Amino acid sequence: MSGPDTGLERRLAAAATLAREYRTIAGQVRDRVAATIERESEAARAYDVVVIGAGPLGLAFATFVLEQRPSTRIAVVDRRSSAGYKIGESTLGSAVRAFRSMGLSPPLLRRLFEGKLGLSFWWTGEGSSDLGMPIDVGHFDETYQVERRVLETALESAAIRKGVDIFRDTRVLMKQSTLGADGNELVCEGPGREEVRFRARVVCDASGPAAVIPRALGLYRKHIDTFQTNAYFAYFRKKADPDLAHWNTHMTKHVCFPEGWVWFIDLQSWERTPDETLQQVVDFLLDHPEGPDETYPTRTELIERFGCEVDEVTSIGIVPRDDLRDVKGMPVDERFNHYVDTYPGLRWIMDHFELVEGHYDGHRSFSAFQKMAHDCERVSGDGWVAVGDSAMFVNPLFSPGMTFGTGTAYIAAQDTVHALNRGDTRASSFARYEDYARELFTQLLRENDLYYRGFAHPETFERTWMFKYAQATTGAPSIHDRYSASDPYLTNLLEPRYRQLVETLVALQREQEAAGADPTDTAAKIRSLTDPHIASIVSRPDWRQVGFDRFFARYDTDLRRDEDKPLRQVLYPTWRCPRCLASVADEITRCFACGEPRPAEPVPGHAPFPPPTRGTADVAPASGPVG
Amino acid sequence: MADLTNEGFGERFPELATALGDDGSSELVRVLERQEVYAGEALIDEGTATDALFLVWDGELDVAVETPDGPRDIGQVGRGAFLGEVSLLDPGPATATVTSKQGCVALRLDRDRFDRLCTDRPELAAALVDELSRVLSARIDAARARLGMIEGDGTTPAASSAGLVGVHGALYEEVDR
Numbered sequence: 001m002s003g004p005d006t007g008l009e010r011r012l013a014a015a016a017t018l019a020r021e022y023r024t025i026a027g028q029v030r031d032r033v034a035a036t037i038e039r040e041s042e043a044a045r046a047y048d049v050v051v052i053g054a055g056p057l058g059l060a061f062a063t064f065v066l067e068q069r070p071s072t073r074i075a076v077v078d079r080r081s082s083a084g085y086k087i088g089e090s091t092l093g094s095a096v097r098a099f100r101s102m103g104l105s106p107p108l109l110r111r112l113f114e115g116k117l118g119l120s121f122w123w124t125g126e127g128s129s130d131l132g133m134p135i136d137v138g139h140f141d142e143t144y145q146v147e148r149r150v151l152e153t154a155l156e157s158a159a160i161r162k163g164v165d166i167f168r169d170t171r172v173l174m175k176q177s178t179l180g181a182d183g184n185e186l187v188c189e190g191p192g193r194e195e196v197r198f199r200a201r202v203v204c205d206a207s208g209p210a211a212v213i214p215r216a217l218g219l220y221r222k223h224i225d226t227f228q229t230n231a232y233f234a235y236f237r238k239k240a241d242p243d244l245a246h247w248n249t250h251m252t253k254h255v256c257f258p259e260g261w262v263w264f265i266d267l268q269s270w271e272r273t274p275d276e277t278l279q280q281v282v283d284f285l286l287d288h289p290e291g292p293d294e295t296y297p298t299r300t301e302l303i304e305r306f307g308c309e310v311d312e313v314t315s316i317g318i319v320p321r322d323d324l325r326d327v328k329g330m331p332v333d334e335r336f337n338h339y340v341d342t343y344p345g346l347r348w349i350m351d352h353f354e355l356v357e358g359h360y361d362g363h364r365s366f367s368a369f370q371k372m373a374h375d376c377e378r379v380s381g382d383g384w385v386a387v388g389d390s391a392m393f394v395n396p397l398f399s400p401g402m403t404f405g406t407g408t409a410y411i412a413a414q415d416t417v418h419a420l421n422r423g424d425t426r427a428s429s430f431a432r433y434e435d436y437a438r439e440l441f442t443q444l445l446r447e448n449d450l451y452y453r454g455f456a457h458p459e460t461f462e463r464t465w466m467f468k469y470a471q472a473t474t475g476a477p478s479i480h481d482r483y484s485a486s487d488p489y490l491t492n493l494l495e496p497r498y499r500q501l502v503e504t505l506v507a508l509q510r511e512q513e514a515a516g517a518d519p520t521d522t523a524a525k526i527r528s529l530t531d532p533h534i535a536s537i538v539s540r541p542d543w544r545q546v547g548f549d550r551f552f553a554r555y556d557t558d559l560r561r562d563e564d565k566p567l568r569q570v571l572y573p574t575w576r577c578p579r580c581l582a583s584v585a586d587e588i589t590r591c592f593a594c595g596e597p598r599p600a601e602p603v604p605g606h607a608p609f610p611p612p613t614r615g616t617a618d619v620a621p622a623s624g625p626v627g
Numbered sequence: 628m629a630d631l632t633n634e635g636f637g638e639r640f641p642e643l644a645t646a647l648g649d650d651g652s653s654e655l656v657r658v659l660e661r662q663e664v665y666a667g668e669a670l671i672d673e674g675t676a677t678d679a680l681f682l683v684w685d686g687e688l689d690v691a692v693e694t695p696d697g698p699r700d701i702g703q704v705g706r707g708a709f710l711g712e713v714s715l716l717d718p719g720p721a722t723a724t725v726t727s728k729q730g731c732v733a734l735r736l737d738r739d740r741f742d743r744l745c746t747d748r749p750e751l752a753a754a755l756v757d758e759l760s761r762v763l764s765a766r767i768d769a770a771r772a773r774l775g776m777i778e779g780d781g782t783t784p785a786a787s788s789a790g791l792v793g794v795h796g797a798l799y800e801e802v803d804r
Contacts, residue, residue, distance in 0.1 A: 008749045011756045013715070018763045019717035022798070024769050026722045032693065032774070037695045608739050 001371070017317060027609075044197035047073045047165075048420055050186055051204040052172055052213070054078035055086070055148075056095070057388035057409045058206030058404055059155045062164045063102045063406040064413035064483075069420060074164050076200060077188060079171035082275055084150035085360040085368070086208075087233065088401050089265045089315050090116065090252050091143045092489040095402040098409075099151075101483040103158035107296040108285040108591045112154060113144035114268045115583050117574065118396075118551075120251040123458040123466060124345025131255060131345050135465050136553035138251055139570035140476075142585060145252065145265050153275075154282045161286065170196060172207075174216035179203060181382035181426040201425050202416050205386040206409070209393070211376070213386055219377040227324075228371040228450050229260065229395050232336040233317030235360070236353035244349075245554070251585040254397075256455045257343050260320035261397060264349075266300075271360060272309035281306050295589045298595040304580055313356060318346075319396060322371055322453055332366040356400040372396075373445065379437045380430035391437055394444040397451060407488030411436045436488065443493050446502050453509035457519035460509075460526055462561070467505075467530035468557060470537045471498050473548040498533070505529055534559055547571075575599075576606035629735070631656050631684070633780065635773075639707040640682060642761075646754040654751060658744055659734040664727045671711060671725040678718040678738040680759070681710040686731020691724050702796040710799075712759040715741060723799060753756045769797040 049065055051058045054076045062074045074259040091099075099109065118138010122131035164229025169191035184203045190196035204306055205213040214220040241248050253264040270278055281302055288296055303310055318339050326333040340346045357365050372393055379391040388405040412433045419429035427434075447468070454464030468491075494496065505526060512522040537543065538558050548559045550571050556562045572581040577591040578599050590597045636652050637644035644652050659682065659766065664670050671677060673693055685703045691698045700779075701723070710725055710733070718738060745752040773794040 008745060008753045008756070011753055011760070012745075015716045015756045015760045015763070018760055018767070019713045022713050022763055022767055023717065023719065025767055025774075026798055029770060029798065030694075030776065033692075033795065034695050079779075581784065 032459055044185065044199050045075065046199045047075045049074045049202045049204065049227070049416065050184070050198045050200035050205055051076040052078075052186075053206035053208060053210075053390070054080075054083070054156055054159075054166055054168070055152060055206060056155055057208075057405045058204065059152075059159045059164070060098045060102060060406050061204050061206055061387055061409040061413050061416075063162060063623050064410050065416055066162055066164065066611060067101070068413070068417045072417075072420065075167060075200075076159070076164055077167045077170040077172060077186070077198065079169070081169045081191075083149045083156065085363055086148040086152075087231075087270075087315075087317075087369075088148060088396070088399075089394075090145050090263070090399045092399050092403045092490070093141050093143060094404075094406050094483070094490050095481040096141075096143045097398070097481065097487060099155065099408040100481045102152055102155055103162065103286065105285070105288075105290060107288075107592065108154065109144050109292045109301060110142075110293070111285065111296070111299040112150050112268070112270075113146045114266050114281075115250050116143045116145050116252055117250045117572070117583055118247065118252075119254065120246060121254045121256060121461075123256050123455070123461045124343055125258060125458070126343060128347040129344035129347065133462050134246060135462065136246060136251065137469055137551050139572050139574070140551050142574075143571055145267055147267055147271070148279065150282075154232060154286070157279070157282050157286055162202045164208070167196070172212055174212055179213070179381065179383050181424075184383045184483065187567060201383065201420060203384040204412065204416070205384065205390045206388050208389040210373075211386065211390040213381075213384055214376040214379070214390060217381070219376060221376060222371065222374050224373050224445060225376075226445065227452070228322040228373055229319055229448075229452070230322050230374060231267055231317050231319045231369040231396065232332055232339075233263075233315060234333070234336065234366045235356045236314045236316050237312070239354050240316060240352050240354060242349055242352045248401070248581075255346060255349060256461055257339075257346065258456050259324050259339070260318065260452065261455065262346060263315070263319070263396065265315040265316045265317075267313050267315060269311045270308065271313075272311065277306050277308055281308060291590055293585075295410055296588055296592070298591065299593045300595060309409075313359060314353060316350075316353065317396070328370075332364075332368040333366065336366055336454075350399060352620065366401060373448075375441045378427075378434060379408075380412070380415075380426045380434050383425045385416065385430055385433060387412050392441045392444075394441070399450065400444055403490060404444065404488070407440065407490070408433070410436060410483065410485075410488050439494055440488075443499060443502070446499070447493065449506045450502055450509070453506070453513060454526075456513070457523055459523035460519065463523065463526050463530050464505075466555070467501075467534060470534045470552070471495070473551065474537060474540075475544070476548075482572040486565055501529060501533055576603045578603045581606075631659075631661060635684070639684065643755065643758045646758055647751055651748075651751045654745075655755070656678050656734075658740055659736050660740075662733045662735045664731045666728060666730040667726065668730075669724055669726045670731075671721045671723065672732060673722065673724040674677065674720045676719065677711060677714040677721045679716040680712050680736045680741070682734040682736075683708045683710065684732040684734055686727055686729065688725045688727045688731055690796075691726070692722070692795060693724070693762060698754065699795075709759065712763060716756075716759065716763075735783060766798050770794055773797050774801055 049072055051062050051074065058076055062076055065072055066074060105623060118136060121135040123133045124131050160166055171189045173187045173189060178185050186198040186202050186203065188196045188198065191437045211220050234466055246254065255262045302308065318336055320339060327338055330338060340350050355365060363420065372395060375392045376386065379386045387408040389401060391408055415430045419425045450464055452458040472491035475490060508525055511520065544557060549559065550568050554561055554563055554565050556565060573586040575586065575598055577584055577596050579592060579596040580591060580594040582591055582593040584591050633649060633652050633656065636656055647655060670681060670688060683704060683706050685706050687703055689700055690702045690704060691700050714721060715736065715738065
């Protein structure tokens with residue numbers, strides 16, 4: 001440059017140096033930011049699927065997805081630091097098939113839990129202490145009555161072995177989380193109260209009653225078009241055996257009364273066994289090589305070997321309608337006793353039990369659930385599904401929580417696998433699950449209506465049950481080990497013709513109830529609808545071939561009541577252990593509980609069922625829709 | 628659209644107006660090109676080779692930088708601010724993207740016009756360079772200070788990327804007059 005020296009060249013040179021210095025520091029900051037972001041994105045754990053809740057259904061969902069799509073990266077988060085007490089203690093075949101699919105072997109199940117061979121029902125009314133009109137259905141499979149802490153410890157340990165990552169003490173903060181078809185980010189509070197983030201293409205909400213996602217999105221609904229029901233329950237020890245035929249059996253016992261029903265669930269309680277010890281027993285059983293039951297140590301041997309304490313305790317719960325009697329002003333124990341004192345039959349049976357105070361650590365002696373039924377406006381959205389109690393709940397009768405809950409987990413898992421494979425996790429990808437959930441809730445609600453209104457009178461009680469059971473036999477899946485596509489449709493409950501009949505029956509009962517009609521008149525009207533349906537079922541060729549009447553203690557081959565029906569050839573024969581009275585499957589030669597060998601002579605009062613002469617054929621495959 | 632008057636210039640860029648004087652200010656205004664930025668338009672794109680200085684006459688601009696997570700806002704500048712002084716003094720890629728949400732007016736001085744100013748009116752060029760150097764210096768110091776605070780003595784937890792926005796922003800802040 002020409003012109004007088006104004007120091008411009010010096011200044012330009014100095015300024016250029018400054019500019020370069022600026023670029024350097026800008027570069028340093030940029031690199032620092034990039035490194036920090038990279039560190040942060042590593043800290044956000046990336047998965048294909050994250051499940052909220054390490055309960056049975058969350059773990060079932062995870063396992064079902066993993067089975068169908070082994071490359072899937074799955075994490076399960078749970079806010080509790082370890083499995084603990086929960087209600088929901090009885091299982092049917094579907095849930096047990098799910099547990100077996102998840103890796104729990106029959107020998108493991110027998111040792112950890114109380115065996116269950118079916119359901120027993122009695123009816124009792126005001127003014128008489130009789131427990132009458134008994135109905136038994138069972139001896140076609142072996143299921144279990146479970147302490148949830150034990151079940152969930154076993155299921156979680158099995159899931160870890162299958163490659164599911166479990167994060168306990170990790171609570172989802174829904175307000176800070178984002179859901180969407182482009183991916184989800186769950187912000188959680190971790191074990192040290194630090195922030196932990198998860199990214200997932202699909203989130204499954206299996207958080208149970210907490211219903212984390214439905215509540216956050218305003219989709220949770222309590223309004224139903226019929227009565228709500230409540231549950232009041234506590235834990236008892238049996239003082240003496242009630243003098244009642246078929247009470248001392250391994251069946252879940254139900255006493256029905258005009259306002260509701262009572263459950264009696266016997267349990268093997270491991271409450272006094274510490275977590276670490278329980279974990280050792282679970283690990284031992286999970287890692288034990290598969291083989292006949294006799295190759296496993298007995299329950300007694302395990303208790304001694306690992307230093308466990310196991311007691312027998314009975315869960316008893318009263319589940320009345322919410323609309324017939326107002327007990328809300330009373331403390332929970334008084335509500336329970338109020339119903340017991342109103343019905344002499346309940347009083348009589350309860351006199352054989354004594355309360356165990358505070359059996360479960362941190363829980364009061366009596367618990368209450370009010371107005372239990374709920375559903376959601378929708379159970380899926382862009383990038384998410386909700387299963388189990390998060391999606392819906394009706395009533396504990398017939399254990400639908402775990403039984404049909406596994407159905408929701410299974411179908412949601414199928415849709416999830418397809419969505420991941422197609423790379424499309426929009427709400428439309430879960431349409432099939434959405435439809436199933438909607439139909440399932442509607443039907444469970446209707447059926448509950450049907451049962452409860454039937455409790456008004458022993459005849460309607462009896463006809464309603466037999467109508468339900470007859471239909472159930474048409475949807476009984478093969479008694480095999482693993483969960484199958486027909487399990488979500490167990491008992492063929494979604495068959496259109498049957499559903500139509502249920503609607504008609506419920507409408508009839510509501511009319512009759514509102515009109516204050518004579519219960520025997522109602523029973524006759526109901527009979528005119530149920531009996532033709534039952535007749536059409538029992539006249540099917542497979543009915544006699546399979547021998548479905550073998551499910552029932554007091555019903556003949558046409559499902560007509562026969563109080564004097566002799567002991568039948570059951571589908572799943574068992575023998576009674578002379579030492580500990582456990583019911584042991586026929587092919588097992590020594591008691592899984594105490595090791596006593598099978599006796600040559602049966603235990604007095606526990607005659608075995610006649611040996612099967614019609615062969616041990618599986619029941620016919622489900623005739624309902626196959627998923 | 629405001630007229631580019633001396634008064635307006637003095638009001639918006641007081642330090643520079645003082646250093647240049649009235650006559651120098653008018654001369655600079657004459658040399659500067661008026662550039663209108665439409666709503667949503669980028670005035671400067673990060674990484675693009677640029678060699679122009681911008682003086683913000685009116686409106687507001689958002690400054691953003693690219694990160695592995697996508698573009699990140701690090702600050703805002705308004706009337707009276709300088710942009711691109713680095714590129715004028717040391718031509719190269721722009722260090723940030725500057726966008727106007729609602730539109731703005733800027734005065735542009737590219738390298739060619741600056742070189743002509745250096746030849747024709749070196750004393751004005753010198754005053755301009757002094758002012759730009761002052762601003763640059765202040766920003767460098769501010770960024771270093773904040774980065775130093777974050778690096779710290781190793782006992783404080785590592786800064787999050789959100790926390791580093793402050794450091795980044797310091798590189799584009801309007802410095803105290």
